[in-house]
Amino acid sequence: MKLPKLGLTTKKSLKGYLYVSPFLIGFFAFFLIPLIQTVVFSLSELKIVTTGYTITPVGLDNYNTALFVDPDFVPTLTNTVINTLIDIPAILIFSFFIAVVLNQKFRGRTLARLIFFLPVILTSGVVAQMEINDVMNQALVQDAEFMLGGQHFVSFLLGLNLPPAFVQYIVTVVDRIGPVIEASAIPILIFLAGLQSIPPDLYEVADVEGITGWEKFWMITFPLVSPMILTNAIFIIINSFTSPRNEMVRFIGENTWSRGGYGVSAAMALLYFLSIGAILALVVLVTSRRVVYLE
Amino acid sequence: MKQTLYKKRINRSLVGDLGIFVFLGAGAAFTALPLVFAVSNAFKPLNELFLFPPQFFVRNPTLQNFADLFTLMGQSWIPMTRYISNSLLIIILGMAGNLFFGSLAAYALSKHDFFGKQTINALIVLSLMFAPAVLRIPNYLTIAFLGWIDTYWAVIVPAWSSTLGLYLLRNFMNAMVPIDLLESARLDGASEFCIYWNIVMPIVKPAWLTLIILTFQQLWGLTGGEYIYSESLKPLPYALDQIVKGGVARQGVGSAAALIMMIVPIIVFIINQSKIVETMSTSGIK
Secondary structure, eight states: OOOOOOOHHHHHHHHHHHHHHHHHHHHIIIIIHHHHHHHHHHTEEEEEETTEEEEEEOTTHHHHIIIIIOTTHHHHHHHHHHHHHHHHHHHHHHHHHHHHHHTSOOTTHHHHHHHHHHHHHHHSHHHHHSTHHHHHHHHHHHHHHHHTOHHHHHHHHHHTTOOHHHHHHHHHHHHTHHHHHHHHHHHHHHHHHHHHTSOHHHHHHHHHHTOOHHHHIIIIIHHHHHHHHHHHHHHHHHHHHHSTTSHHHHHHHHHHHSSSOHHHHHHHHHHHHHHHHHHHHHHHHHHHHHTOOOO | OHHHHHHHHOOOOHHHHHHHHHHHHHHHHHHHHHHHHHHHHHTOOHHHHTOSSOOSSOSSOOSHHHHHHHHHHHHSSSOHHHHHHHHHHHHHHHHHHHHHHHHHHHHHHHHOOOTTHHHHHHHHHHHHHSOGGGGHHHHHHHHHHTTOTTSTHHHHHHHHTOHHHHHHHHHHHHHHSOHHHHHHHHHTTOOHHHHIIIIIHHHTHHHHHHHHHHHHHHHHTOOOTTTOOOGGGOOHHHHHHHHHTTOGGGHHHHHHHHHHHHHHHHHHHHHHHHHHHHHHHHOOOO
């Protein structure tokens, strides 16, 4: 069989599609179609009947219920958004710092990396469901309060003549130090992978040229890993917004079966989706202007 | 000789070292504490488990919890080995598919130009934003439509199209793989697949090793939940979960099971990370 002659660009295009297609098929089946279905559900009332379900279109009623009737939706949403915005810079800085330290050669490095990855193991799946976790969490909270004994810490910071707004931020972050360390586990790994992908010859050249460690960090390490800052920022936002332990995700989940029914919870999910999108766009804009080095 | 040269160059003060050490130590203590607690719990006899307030360290360590767990596992209706092989099958197939399809797509999206590429890129980030919990019902409908309810495919195939891996790999390829390298390979007559497999994948090895950890973690926790009903197709976490939920008296067995559930990912992590170290010396681009 002879194939018709194709232009070079078309050929390249086809190859691109060939490589993307296995993934795209799955993507359509398990994401895009469900998403469209959710949009349909959000615009209708869904009733479970013996043969399956029936839907009656109700226009924007569900959105109205979510935004103006339900007393908890808007406060929960704003709360979640604010908490996440506070966490992002803290998680980014913390995980970058830890990754740089863990990337150095020292004895017990794997163990140290493991320790910072532990929160992921401990908080996921079956381990998290088992009851001991409650006791562990209590122990953790007490632990954190003990280590960073509240009031003294604040007065110490204010004593350093730092601007109050900054102190306020630090205190809020310290309050959330547990969640921040937990959320840093995967970003640390991503940064580590980024650090390890830097070609070692760059450092060799730097050594030959007689550059200090400080300069090496700012002139090689930081610029080359900076694209990972954006990757991580997006990951952190998404991870915190979609984790099953997120307040809003739980709220929507509960709503599916109890209060408003599936239509309303689909509307809530879409509104939530839109607000995540807005925050993501904002962060991408800020980060890509300021931090990321591109060739 | 080389060693001494390096030592001179590192101009970091002892105080700074100490500060970093203390900081790391505090963070490490914070995250390691629950693990220490879980280990010590697994060796506690029943009467110590119910002490209030809970004791951090075990006083009379015993292996009774593990003995009980293994006895219960031996008595289960379906042999334990079946649950274990189910888990292995789901993890291996799910991980391999996710890695292969994801990296292939990532390569095309990162290093090729074709119509609709920007749209696909945007869709991928969009898909990440949607909480999986929210899509549960439509996903169930899709899988039911495909006739995969109560088969392994119901959990394996969705893992293949998880976008997180694709997203990570694409970003690493964007940042780390120079286009000149691919051009020169093309001039030498390398096929696209050969470039993908022999050049791009080795360069981003740290990235996909990291992805393996994340995917393993995800698949390891799966209980099959709403998709798999047949007892003989259920994965291991489900079986352990059932044993533990047998009542209050199973508290001891529960801590032993929790420890086993933690140990496996820890071992995978350690092996995986030791592989990353090797790539450090080989990933240089000349």
